[in-house]
Amino acid sequence: MGKVVLVTGAARHLGGRFVRRIQRDPEVERVIAVDAVQPAHQLGAAEFVRADIRRPEIAKVLAEHDVDTVVHLDVTGTALGGGGRTSVKETNVIGTMQLLGACQKSPRIRRLVIKSSTSVYGSAPRDPAVFVETTAAKSLPSGGFAKDAVEVEGYVRGFARRRPDVAVCVLRFANILGPRIDSPLAEYLALPVLPTVLGYDPRLQFVHEDDVIDVLRLAAHEPRRATLNSGTFNVAGDGVLLLSQCARRLGRPTVPVLLPAVTWVGTALRTVGITDFAPEQIRLLTHGRVVSTVQTREVLGFSPRRTTAEAFADFARARGAGLLPPEALAGVVDRLAGRLLGTSAPASPATAVPPVHDGA
Secondary structure: OOEEEEEEOOOOHHHHHHHHHHOOOOOEEEEEEEEOOOOOOOOOOOEEEEOOOOOOHHHHHHHHOOOOEEEEOOOOOOOOOOOOHHHHHHHHHHHHHHHHHHHHHOOOOOEEEEEEEHHHHOOOOOOOOOEOOOOOOOOOOOOHHHHHHHHHHHHHHHHHHHOOOOEEEEEEEOEEEOOOOOOHHHHHHOOOOEEEEOOOOOEEOEEEHHHHHHHHHHHHOOOOOHHHOOEEEEEOOOOOEEHHHHHHHHOOOEEEEOHHHHHHHHHHHHHOOOOOOOHHHHHHHHHOOOEOOHHHHHHHOOOOOOOHHHHHHHHHHHHOOOOOOHHHHHHHHHHHHHHHOOOOOOOOOOOOOOOOOOOO
8 A cells, every 4th residue: 555645735836736746656546635726737646625724624534535644735925816814824824723633633644744934933133144943033923924834833843742653844945936936025026126125135045846846755755764754954945145136137126115114115015916025024135044954955865956046047037037137237236336335346246146055
């Protein structure tokens, strides 16, 4: 008998991709794809079950299909269809509580994989240069998806204590980018003009959607060593990009805004449709965030194939050119920076990337 894998969030792009990929593994006998709405994409040979994880019916799904592995991908910052922030939070938090309660009652469950986010570390002016998995946040997120992720991880830790026989793997992803990714940060980067916080140029990390699928697949299977059964792992592409570099590579001009006006900026962005651009997103675009991926490489045995810069480049190609050609915008910025520094040479090459390795 092979594994029976249940995947939540199957109607979303990443969920659909993972469902199609995991069912091709020889160790997997059946894949049960779950979501509250009908997927617009194909799910291959997987069996789709329309179920709302916020309701107790998810326990029946686990029992009826003899599920032994759960991959919980329905933890996200964006709503499907016409849902708003309230719907997203309920699915993230209440849905996770119901799913964990169902898993706790199921004697067949042996493996649980949770999609989380590096946003649990927050973004604050006195943050360490690099976060590791055991680093405590200087300031816990106060709202939005980041707060949801903190609550979700708290419930997952409680589940792990109650069911020590279940292997629990929490994957904290940096900002996911790719040709078809839908997220508040992707929506922000797609704006024709990018509002930024005056005087700040944060360091950002990205992970390509292809690498997300690969590491989820690795975590869903039995590890080669028993010590890899459980754990929390940061997942991000090598290197970092400054927000200014992102804007230049997209060919999008920036509009610096004074820090006291960040609340107005968030309100304005929500007005144009970026529903979860909470204060935590603005803090990220002020202070940035960089995580170490050493544990992911050395313990989990996973190394992303795409760097942060490569993940961003793939996203940029899919989004198309901005208002200004990237090369021309880079040249203008460099000339202005050179004049401010009192030199005739550019301040930095347009393609420069700070040399960060292994997330450090």
